[in-house]
């Protein structure tokens with residue numbers, strides 16, 4: 001892994017009915033990392049901790065080499081663009097243009113031409129009051145605003161929430177171009193399988209406040225497979241198969257077995273004298289279902 005954009009150690013946040021962590025996580029620079037997890041698993045809480053908007057009960061967060069703590073965070077925040085999951089209601093009475101002119105004063109690298117180009121591509125009317133914008137338009141406005149100062153790091157909490165399919169494709173294209181511009185990093189929470197497939201280099205799974213690991217996407221999707229196996233009627237100790245995650249009868253002497261280590265599992269099956277008839281890669285949501293069941 002290259003240099004870290006985000007380095008989290010022993011992070012804990014305790015709530016009345018929920019504990020996030022302890023989390024240890026290193027997110028590489030120059031890549032897109034998707035944080036994937038079910039509703040309520042702690043993704044937004046983690047983003048708020050990364051932005052210094054909430055205080056952890058233990059542990060530390062470093063963003064772009066700076067420790068997130070009570071100090072003046074303006075300097076490091078000017079290198080970050082953040083789109084929270086929920087728009088801020090208090091801003092409903094402000095027009096998009098007013099908010100943009102306010103944001104502009106915070107960022108030395110604010111690029112008005114780029115901002116206008118993003119608004120144009122997203123078809124956003126920034127003259128509207130924020131509270132009068134549709135959910136999707138507000139999202140597109142927030143994305144444009146978060147990117148207008150060419151941040152090194154983009155933190156996007158479910159960025160496509162509320163976007164129609166055309167706006168979604170525009171967003172994917174804009175984010176791809178953003179990544180082409182040099183040493184850029186995106187950390188995004190997403191439930192959309194296609195979005196993660198198209199954008200992410202790494203996937204970090206979080207379930208019930210626990211980080212289950214960060215994986216290189218292609219290696220992950222290669223490793224998790226359903227194997228259709230003809231055991232020829234002989235007994236097989238499936239649970240000792242490398243990466244075993246479950247099995248089912250598939251008719252006759254055939255079984256469907258799920259592994260998170262397909263290469264090793266195939267070698268193991270071969271040594272058992274069992275024939276792999278066919279194989280199928282798991283989708284991201286199927287992997288998440290298995291991981292959820294194992295927590």
Ligand SMILES: Nc1ncnc2c1ncn2[C@@H]1O[C@H](COP(=O)(O)OP(=O)(O)OP(=O)(O)O)[C@@H](O)[C@H]1O
Pocket residue numbers: 015016017018037038039040041042043044045046085
């Ligand atoms: N301000 C708060 N006070 C108390 N509990 C909170 C607060 N914010 C979130 N929680 C709890 O923390 C847990 C994690 O919530 P969080 O919003 O971080 O999850 P999430 O993974 O982003 O969920 P989703 O996918 O639904 O957006 C939930 O149980 C939630 O109820």
